[in-house]
Amino acid sequence: MGSSQPLDASRLTYTFTATPRAVPDTQTLSSTRQTICTDHMITAPTAATTENCGCSCTDRNTRRLLMSAQRISLPEFDPDELEKLICTLLSVDGARWLPRDRAGSFLYVRPTIIGTDAQLGVARPTAALLYIVVGYMARLDTPAGGKRLLTNPADTVRSWVGGFGYAKVGANYGPAVLATQEAFRQGYHQILWLYGPDGSCTEAGGSNCFVAWKRPEDGTKELVTAPLDDRLILDGVTRRSCLALVRERLQGEVEVSERKFTIGDLLEAAAENRHLESFAAGTAWFITPISLIHHRQQDIHIPTGPGGTPRDITGKLKGWLGDMMYGRVEHEWARVVAERGENNA
Template sequence: MAPSAIPQTPPKEVQQSDELLAAAVTKKIATTEFGSLPHLDASLLKVTKTTTPMNVPAAGDPIINTASQCTDHMITAVWNSTTGWGAPELKPYGNLSLAPTASVLHYATECFEGMKMYRGFDGKLRLFRPDCNCQRMLTSATRISLPGFDPKELEKLIIALVSVDGPKWLPEPGSFLYLRPTMIGSAGALGVAAPKECTLFVISTFMPPMDPPKGMKLLASQEGVRAWPGGFGFAKVGANYGPTLMANSEARSRGYDQVLWLLDGLVTEAGASNFLVVWETKEGKKQLVTAPLKDKIILDGVTRRSVLQLVRERIPELEIVERNFTMDELAETAKEGRVIEAFACGTAYFVAPVSQINYREKDIDIPMSKGNSGEYAGKIKQWLVDIMYGNEEHEWGVVIDEVGGLASNCLYSGDCSPTGQIIRCFMAWMICFSWSNGIDFCLHSLISDGGLFGFFR
């Protein structure tokens, strides 16, 4: 039985009411908090392209596995409480300058997102549900007292970076790069208070696949907890991650891949990923069970959300149950042979089957019916791969224009405003009509990466 401190899942209508209220509050924060101060505006993007481009690591280069090799450019934007959001910039990748008294260094006023850009098997560049990541980043920012913004504007800025660095840094079909949008309190003043200045930046880096090929082994936590009711476990803030490192190190020293986080015996997350288990009830009903979002203890994972939606649409015989459940309940179900499979999911670990859980110094083996995966995890993972890499056309797979796009349509090194774009197009057409190659060549030049738009970059 779940501890009384955390209530069982409320009726569906109550959950829907909570979701509507949360959406209304988020919208209000994003649109009215700063009154007449300038909001984050992607149309003001200033572009300065690098004059010292870096070399792309060759396949197999060890640096790829370090998650330290970034691409040529980054996005930055600065907000302060007096002037609001300044014009965002796309500029050469480089270090940030912070005062030693910056709020982020003392009070952990920061949040971030994790997402990927994918080079499809069809050659196209894609993002996977970027709107979800940008909306979640707004939720995290407001939880940590950082400024609000329109998630659509952040999405446009991310797309701008992808459209510029994607062609060079992600040429191989079936590959990906990791994207890290981040916001930090950058005001140079001590004091436990909401930062008066904030820096937004977006970078892209190589990231190795992290899901263990033979299944993930988890060590169930007996003492430490990751999050608690009334806290901030639902927000993607650094304070949710740093304190877990000691427990993760202990787990790895004992031969396990990650910690299975418990709270008063309740199963919450696996490492920094959502945890899901497929089991059969005593009545013979197959269920996909995962911790609920309502207690705000776990992260509303984009992969988790996608997994649940795909299961609802494509595996109707598998009942989705979002509720609190204990490790004792899971252990008892496994002992009775009713656990079918389990897996973790997230941007980093993707869909990672679980092969074993250590609980109270006893290893519980989790079935993997397909050798290196369970049947359901294998299906779900393949469906997601197909969407991410273009084998299946789906609204979640957002194709990125590598020719046009916000950043590549900018006049010279700076002006991405509507006026700047109009001037640029007019100049390009004037040059076209001054040549004798004909209209067909002009049209081709205007839409080619190496054509007239390339000339004005």
């Protein structure tokens, strides 16, 4: 599409590869950190149309990508048109890259928009490139023993009030790499990001964090996760799905709360045997039980199933969402994309 035109999926043109790559074996893929992309991608130059600095953001959900673009003054686009482009790309590559004999593998869709002005100055971009790539992913099973988290160093934060922790922008991830690498070195899987002097729990790596416990005042079983109103965390699509399913299917059994909770609350719940289970929810690792949190020389051991497998709420959510994702049940959240070959593009 031309750079002076709004995003319009109907103007898409096709160029198919003459040398399609082999779909990798999932076992081989699981043993490497390399991301293998499918055969095709979509590119769409765009131009600024509104008075909307920073220049890179990525996301899976089209409306959140638009919000993220607006937060850093990138050109706006129609999210519905982006959704059409994503579905078109999946209709071309999906069937060959998701063969029926490799159940459990999936495609990770990564739309990205970057400023492309021919200048080095810091200013609102007037031109941008929106592109979509799709990565082939093997099944990501729960780490043996469950996910182990290390709280962030006192001098490092991932997001802050007034910042952009709620937006899917590259600047949210680069500064977190150093702390994450140190967590890996010490034998942990991710960072539990705390914020403020009280140590409010925000995110587990790049995933939303959930805690199930019994409330101290009345023993009610509660599922709690950080709120969105202070804009410290990402409004995760998997997060929203988990909250909706628990409210719908576990009504009367589990009370759902979106509110602040601190590392002190977790230490207290563990000491009083009220901590029932915890999990991280996100796109790649999906629903993953958390078995341990290490904070300033203290270990918080969190109940899991045998070998770190999911417990009650975690297991139900993983099962319900997995059934939708892999087509074992029909649900309004699960959209079926028709296969499109080279002959009917």
